[in-house]
Amino acid sequence: MAVEKIDTLIIGAGQAGIATSEHLTKLNIPHLVLERNRIAECWRTMRWDSLVANGPAWHDRFPGLEFEDLDQDAFAPKERVADYFVDYAKKFKAPIRTGIEVTKATRNTNRPGFTVETSDGVIEANRIVSATGPFQKPVIPPIAPKTDKIEQIHSAQYRNPKQLPEGAVLVVGAGSSGVQIADELQNSGKKVYLSVGAHDRPPRAYRNRDFCWWLGVLGEWDAAAMKPGTEHVTIAVSGANGGHTVDFRGLAHKGMTLVGLTKAFDGDKVSFQNDLATNLAKGDENYLALLDAADEYIKQNGLDLPEEPEARFTFPEPDCVTNPVLELDLAEAGVTSIIWATGFATDYSWLQVDALDDKGKPQHQRGVSSEPGVYFVGLPWLSRRGSTFIWGVWHDAKHIADHIATQHKYLEYKAPSQR
Incomplete structure (x- = not known):
């Protein structure tokens, strides 16, 4: 041949x-x-x-x-x-x-x-x-429990809420995929636990410009390398439902339970790092830094873009932040499925x-x-x-x-x- x-x-x-x-x-x-x-x-x-x-x-x-x-x-x-x-x-x-x-x-x-x-x-x-x-290659970390009692899928396998069994869901990973899936599941009526790690949280839009535009005029798209220490920081942004800024506290006030980084599984129990408040605070810093940079750019360039003071509104800290869940009994919580939004290799x-x-x-x-x-x-x-x-x-x-x-x-x- x-x-x-x-x-x-x-x-x-x-x-x-x-x-x-x-x-x-x-x-x-x-x-x-x-x-x-x-x-x-x-x-x-x-x-x-x-x-x-x-x-x-x-x-x-x-x-x-x-x-x-x-x-x-x-x-x-x-x-x-x-x-x-x-x-x-x-x-x-x-x-x-x-x-x-x-x-x-x-x-x-x-x-x-x-x-x-x-x-x-x-x-x-x-x-x-x-x-x-x-x-x-979808990556599910080695800490995943070896059990048939709970349905476990990667975000690459998730299609819609109907494919999951009745019961609550633990979504591990709160980047763009994890937070969008968690929001969809909650809107479908499911009880959702969302494990939130380190993240950047840009505004979807600010002062009548999408964040893609802001990253462009501020020169951020041309950054040649990650800032030191951000290798494991994901980005939480969404175009769903016409596009909106991801607000973890807002999701919590709608009934979602936020937890820190998933640490380990032991039988029916899962433990979480005590880092939820810190992760949210650093996400806020990222969010506010972009707003500040945008405001300065508008001032320096004399742009006629509408003020948006409501963009700086912050929901009160929900109970899951002030009293963080560090261990969860999956059976008692009615969790029947886990979605691993943990990236790819x-x-x-x-x-x-x-x-x-x-x-x-x-x-x-x-x-x-x-x-x-x-x-x-x-x-x-x-x-x-x-x-x-x-x-x-x-x-x-x-x-x-x-x-x-x-x-x-x-x-x-x-x-x-x-x-």
């Missing part, structure tokens, strides 16, 4: 793979995109039913195509986001093959390029772009080249790997804070495509004696 050959092979047809393909197309670089499922599959099947984009339509898109059927300040439903990427790929006739899984990629010996084994045969490529993203077991560190994480500079000819796109903080967002992926992909084009130019060089 003949071995197919291509200049650049892109693994993954989500937002990162499609963006990279667009830029390579513009640069006339021959390439192929392989996707083991459908285009943008994670948006369709690894998200809950009611999910919408966390940024407004004017912001969470590529430069070359708008969400023409949506108000530009609306938040696109997940299926609409997936369809957007399908439409975008059609727009420039992206060379995408779906239903093909890459199982192994190795560097060739004594000749350039890589040999890539797939479920549809072998492909040889001069370069490989990993565009598989950060949401590859990457899986590069297929990439058998010297591009990963001893923990299996990519070694790269702005997506250019330590292994020549291997690239990464679509990872958090690949080049800056905005790298995880759709528009940020597009710009990161352009950098990678330009790097590949530059390598082409070097390889095309001929010495005077060869001309």
